[in-house]
Amino acid sequence: MAEYSRRRVLGGLGAALAVAAWPGLAAAAGKALNRAALPGGGGSIPVIGMGTWRTFNVGEDPELRQARTQVLAAFFEEGGGLIDSSPMYGSAQSVLGHGLEKLGYPDSLFAADKVWTRDGGATRKQAAESAASWGLERFDLLQVHNLLAWEAHLETLMAMKEAGEVGAIGITTSHGRRLDQFERIMERHELDFIQLTYNIRDRWAEDRILPLAREKGIAVIANRPYQGGSLIKGLKDRGAPLPDWAGEIDCRTWADFLLKFIVSHPAVTCAIPATTSVEHVRENMAAGRGAMPDAAQRQRMIETLAAA
Amino acid sequence: MLGSLDTYALRDFVPVTPEVWARLFERLNEQVWPWQGLFLLLMLFALWRLYRGGSPTAGLALAACWCWSAVQFQFLLHTPLNWAASLMGWAFMVQAVLVLLVGLGGGWRFSGGLRAKLGVVLVLAGIVVLPVAGPLTGRSWAAFEVAGTAPTPTALVTLGMPLMARPISWVTGVIPVLWLVYSSVIWWVSGWLPGAVVAPLAIATLGVATGASPWSRGGEPS
Numbered sequence A: 001m002a003e004y005s006r007r008r009v010l011g012g013l014g015a016a017l018a019v020a021a022w023p024g025l026a027a028a029a030g031k032a033l034n035r036a037a038l039p040g041g042g043g044s045i046p047v048i049g050m051g052t053w054r055t056f057n058v059g060e061d062p063e064l065r066q067a068r069t070q071v072l073a074a075f076f077e078e079g080g081g082l083i084d085s086s087p088m089y090g091s092a093q094s095v096l097g098h099g100l101e102k103l104g105y106p107d108s109l110f111a112a113d114k115v116w117t118r119d120g121g122a123t124r125k126q127a128a129e130s131a132a133s134w135g136l137e138r139f140d141l142l143q144v145h146n147l148l149a150w151e152a153h154l155e156t157l158m159a160m161k162e163a164g165e166v167g168a169i170g171i172t173t174s175h176g177r178r179l180d181q182f183e184r185i186m187e188r189h190e191l192d193f194i195q196l197t198y199n200i201r202d203r204w205a206e207d208r209i210l211p212l213a214r215e216k217g218i219a220v221i222a223n224r225p226y227q228g229g230s231l232i233k234g235l236k237d238r239g240a241p242l243p244d245w246a247g248e249i250d251c252r253t254w255a256d257f258l259l260k261f262i263v264s265h266p267a268v269t270c271a272i273p274a275t276t277s278v279e280h281v282r283e284n285m286a287a288g289r290g291a292m293p294d295a296a297q298r299q300r301m302i303e304t305l306a307a308a
Numbered sequence B: 001m002l003g004s005l006d007t008y009a010l011r012d013f014v015p016v017t018p019e020v021w022a023r024l025f026e027r028l029n030e031q032v033w034p035w036q037g038l039f040l041l042l043m044l045f046a047l048w049r050l051y052r053g054g055s056p057t058a059g060l061a062l063a064a065c066w067c068w069s070a071v072q073f074q075f076l077l078h079t080p081l082n083w084a085a086s087l088m089g090w091a092f093m094v095q096a097v098l099v100l101l102v103g104l105g106g107g108w109r110f111s112g113g114l115r116a117k118l119g120v121v122l123v124l125a126g127i128v129v130l131p132v133a134g135p136l137t138g139r140s141w142a143a144f145e146v147a148g149t150a151p152t153p154t155a156l157v158t159l160g161m162p163l164m165a166r167p168i169s170w171v172t173g174v175i176p177v178l179w180l181v182y183s184s185v186i187w188w189v190s191g192w193l194p195g196a197v198v199a200p201l202a203i204a205t206l207g208v209a210t211g212a213s214p215w216s217r218g219g220e221p222s
């Protein structure tokens, strides 16, 4: 994805060995996902990415690290790009680094991380530590996590972008917290990305934030696409049937239904479901292929879900 | 399994999945093997010394268990998963100092009665009931929580000990109760009922032991 070299240590031999160990990676190109253009001519990324809160926080546990590497491998085999993490997520960054190294840092990786410290002077230091955990030289995207000490961090991130130390910058929130302030920052600062909660149940961003993002040309990452899991697991556990017309928009699973709803919003760039399961990651990535709902179908999806 | 969707709101604040939390105790056993046996013996030794009136050695043995649990569980295993665990590790170290001071001050001296029986209930819960409940309810034997190393059984035994002693010193109860509450919340969202009920049951036992309410001091002042 990125037009610069970000592999820290792995040369061509390492990547070749990784492809030999994970043959599915070589076939990834054949499974291209729908892509969303990044504002400002910054290329494009697949519309389904992956989050790592809780799911990749497995510490040093070798068994679970191997299991997460398999999730990562499936993500890239399915054509995945953006992966989101944060220093707040315990060991998730180093678990990612471990897996990425095993996979030879697939080219499609779009590495998104965050700055999360009250110390407004520690932006560069924390970003460097995070990059070391991932095994990268720099990130494609750095975001101020939950607006923590955002003024100082954003100023430094802007300088870092200017100096080519990071590809793009942004801010994040979730659960609809501090939206007024979020909106003001979007209005007053040059952001490349915002990340916030948007899913078929949590649609408060539709009123002002998403239109503003479109107007200002800011890419949007939708977090908590399954409301932390309760939404999709609730539907699956209840055995709720998909509507008859779901086939019109290439929906075979609830993952298709919920994720296609999110990424079909014209302002949304990608959704980042998190998972510990290879089966689920494949199901999630499948939502990024085929037809997407139009405005009328989106409305129908909302009504269907309210009744499900 | 609890499996209730109500737990999702709480889950937002828990940084690990149930699988990782359950594996942590397997890894703890792998990491300390075979030393958990020694620390279990130290815990039993502390109880025996308390029974025999040897307060300083009881305090010393118990303090060693808290330091061990701080290092092996909190600092080495839990901290990489949760930045707050290093604070918990330091709290465990403070707990070690507290039990040592209470022991040296003669606070771990056996006294019988109904309250002591409730103390025995907590001690047995920590040494036998909770650890055995794990494998009996679907957790692996490899994750068996051994008192003296695993924090929850160690906290339960430590809460039982003041109830068996005169005068009661509650100062050694605060950190174990806080740990039990944290652990119960995690087990609640992870769906393991026996782990989830530990804190409420332990607090209720302390409440009964001290009189009508868990907040009334009861007993002799420390």
Ligand SMILES: NC(=O)c1ccc[n+]([C@@H]2O[C@H](COP(=O)([O-])OP(=O)(O)OC[C@H]3O[C@@H](n4cnc5c(N)ncnc54)[C@H](OP(=O)(O)O)[C@@H]3O)[C@@H](O)[C@H]2O)c1
Pocket: A050, A051, A052, A053, A054, A055, A084, A085, A145, A146, A172, A173, A174, A195, A222, A223, A224, A225, A226, A227, A228, A229, A230, A232, A233, A236, A255, A272, A273, A274, A275, A276, A277, A279, A280, A281, A283, A284
């Ligand atoms: N302020 C912020 O910056 C912020 C806040 C929140 C989230 N985020 C980011 O957004 C990401 C996503 O949010 P989230 O992790 O909170 O919640 P989420 O993605 O809405 O839900 C994750 C849960 O959904 C389950 N799941 C995933 N795919 C599934 C499928 N196909 N079928 C059934 N269950 C499935 C997973 O369980 P399994 O493991 O069983 O699949 C997991 O428990 C985070 O990981 C994080 O990177 C950022």
